[in-house]
Amino acid sequence: MKLSDIISSATSNMFRSKVRTGLTILAIFIGAFTITLTVGISSGVTTYLDKQVSNVGAKNVLIIRRKVEVNMSNVLKKYEPDQKSNSAQAALLSAMLNDSDVAKIKTQSDLSNFYAVSAVSPSYISGTNGDKYQVATQPFIDGSQFELITGKLVSGKDAQSEILLPSVMVSGLGFSSNDDAIGKTVEFGIKTPAGVMKTVSAVITGVQQESLITQGGVFVNIPLQTKLLAIQYEGAPVEIAHRYIGVTAEFDSALSKDEVKTIKNSLADKGYLANTVEDQIGIIKQIIDAITYVLIFFGCIALLAASIGIVNTLFMSVQERTKEIGLMKAMGMSRIKVFLLFSVEAMMLGFWGSLLGALAAIGVGRIANNIASDTFLKDLPGFALTDFPVLYVAAIIFVVMLIAFLAGTLPSRRAANQDPIEALRYE
Amino acid sequence: MNSVVGVKSLNKIYGKNDSAFAALKDINIDIKHGESVAIVGKSGSGKSTLMHLLALLDSPTDGEIIINGKKSSKLSRREKDILRNKQFGFVFQQFFLNANNTVLDNVILPLKIAGIGRRERNARGLQALNDVELGSKANNKANNLSGGEKQRVVIARALINNPSIIFADEPTGNLDSVTGEKIEEILFSLNKNKNITLIIVTHDHELAGRCGRQIRMKDGMIVEGEK
Known part of the structure; x- marks a missing residue:
């Protein structure tokens, strides 16, 4: 099976059980949203502080x-x-x-x-x-x-x-x-x-x-x-x-x-x-960093819970599709391809959850920026409360997909190891 | 004529020691290219186990299976996968169609597994569906077909790789006699016109009677047909 076919099959399999998929994605969404927003705020504040230090120049x-x-x-x-x-x-x-x-x-x-x-x-x-x-x-x-x-x-x-x-x-x-x-x-x-x-x-x-x-x-x-x-x-x-x-x-x-x-x-x-001026600002930075770490930690806990959701979803999916897996293996699909089919599905869940979470965080961040610059940050022009560097967002999505992949290895292995005869006999 | 499937002193034992159970005992078979063979016997006689071994879905405890002159014990897992994908067609009693996919998607599954491009596999899928007179239903959901139609889709799926052997496990078991008759006709015309070797596991005597040869099994041994 070609990689493009594996990806398209995994995608259509993912949407076979819409509610279950939706809930799993929602769980990942929450984790990714928290982390992205936290990183966004931290990055916004840090960028501002750095600018301040470089402004002072001395x-x-x-x-x-x-x-x-x-x-x-x-x-x-x-x-x-x-x-x-x-x-x-x-x-x-x-x-x-x-x-x-x-x-x-x-x-x-x-x-x-x-x-x-x-x-x-x-x-x-x-x-x-x-x-x-x-x-x-x-x-x-x-x-x-x-x-x-x-x-x-x-x-x-x-x-x-x-x-x-x-x-x-x-x-x-x-x-x-x-x-x-x-x-x-x-x-x-x-x-x-x-x-x-x-x-x-x-x-x-x-x-x-x-x-x-x-x-x-x-x-x-x-x-x-x-x-x-x-x-x-x-x-x-x-x-x-x-x-x-x-x-x-x-x-x-x-x-x-x-x-x-x-x-x-x-x-x-x-x-x-x-x-130095940098030291003085560094104290503010340390506080911001501490808050960032705590929030990212919470986000990671949410992601951990979400990855258990991925394991669960995929186990159910493997169970439901036992016969299909057996059929594909009988027709000569290799173990590694069966494994990939389910791992890709796991990564897709991670991808959509984190992409939507990141986009939502960016959206909320933009709104917060507008509100903040009109109210409590009015006196600090040039200060964007949140800032989302593309690289950070891409890294978050990548890491979530990696976590999803790791979570998916368990069910994917079970699928790959299925005996076609047993699977076809499965009721 | 060349031998496509050969089996030499094949044994299959399930379990170990005290609980060991010999499902197949010293089986020797030689099936020539273009033959139609029925494997018959009561349930528990070992006929399904034999078919699984012939189709390389299972490995024997000892003995040798020779497909197109190649010893299966010498084949890697990947080579067996490719052999099943390219040389074998499977027809099952319970169809095993993906209910939510279209008829065409079901038929092209072996080509998809083989890594053939979308355009070619769709064209070949339609051709195979036309061969079983279901071209017009290509885009229907597999679930919306009648039992006879489903089995014709399964045959189209088995045909799509131009296999040299079709393994059919109770192909008419779930069908009424009229539609069953039609499926039989398709299978035997494939055997005759395309020279595809047909190996059918059944306990339907009528179906078995239409095959060129019957291998009768009892308690894991061949009692009639070939020694």
Whole structure:
């Protein structure tokens, strides 16, 4: 029997008992649907996160903070002048770095371009229309890169005050469009420790896309950061003014992962936690991966149950067609062809179940994408909740067919081993 | 004339040791090309077992079956499959048609197994159906045929590979005398016109009487016809 005839015979045999076939396919469908949708979501999120990391671009920047161990126990601890308090409340304050910390960090080899980041809290930002809005700022570290909707990145040291504006703020500040905002001036209001409000102006050089990393903040260049800090700590003692949330530093991008790890470990020994942007996003990735594995595991359980369904269906099919098998064997059909006839039927069940399951998952994923981008993902443009690479879907279908084939070997073997005389006599 | 089926001191024993049962004892037969042979005997006489062995559906405990000069013990499983597919035609008492398939699909099954292309096998299938005057029913469901028609379909299926031997197991057993008569006529005309060797297992004396030779069996031995 030719392979094409085996496939067409197996297909028509499959549809002989429509309800039974339908139910078996449904069982496979559920497993394949779960796995495809899970993989789709995981792939969508991962793709987005990867894009975020590559957007930032500064892959060779380490963000160094104090390693803080929060003491959650209720044990009373003695005061020691040299030791920072580590109660939960004090943890935030003590997590700040001071000048001696920065000096210590700067001794770390293989790092350059250190920049101690202070927290700046301007009171408001206002644009051409004079409306004032709350604002959060982050210093722009040289070498960072963002996906800009329009304009260019801010310049570094020794330049005028420049900012990157998130797209959500454009219309509120009175600009007619993203392009309109470029080159325009905004004003920051910031209070001195004495409570006097002072203003600093800055030029918008670019409008940036919302993303996980920008988190709705305005990126200010170093000259502006310095000016804002000067007002924020005007007249304050050095112990207060020279507090930093972290230090950024660059390493040679040619360094291997292990070499970077050595740097991190060396800093960890000194009591500092060093992460790349990738590391920080990696934590989100790990959570997503964990959820993915759990869901795929459930999908696999569904597939396992479905494969038992395949075994059952095919055993019944072999039983019903005992005489037919006997006849075909009497007429010279070889064992291997009889085996193939039933295995192909099993694979067909797997194929249709997984194909329909995958298509349904893709359909649901598309609908979910549309809903999500209109609602809770509105502020994260460019984020498709689900993403179905053809290769993944093909791999899922292939694996399900393989499972179906393996499940089918048992009944197929029984069919292949039938004695034609016994089979023809079977009532 | 050449011998198509030869059997030498054939024994078939079912079971082992105490429960051993000799279904066939020292059988010797020689059937020439174009002969029509009836194997007759009561049920349990071993006639069906003999036919299964002759058709290579079963293997003897000892002895030799020679088909067209070839010893069956020297044939591989695959060679036996091909031999059954190309040289043998089977007609069964219970028809064994696939009820849900069309008449044509049933008839071409041996060609499908042989791996012959769709166009050729359909053409040959229609030819075989015309030979049994059922060409007009080619696309009917096999289930919708009368008993006589079904047996004619079975004969068409047995004919389609241009076999040299047709094995018929009680071909008229399920039919009334008129339709049975018609089936007999078809079988004997094939024997006469196409020179196909006919081996019929039956306990119908009339049918056996029309055959050129009768091999009468009793308790696993040939009591008449050939030693």
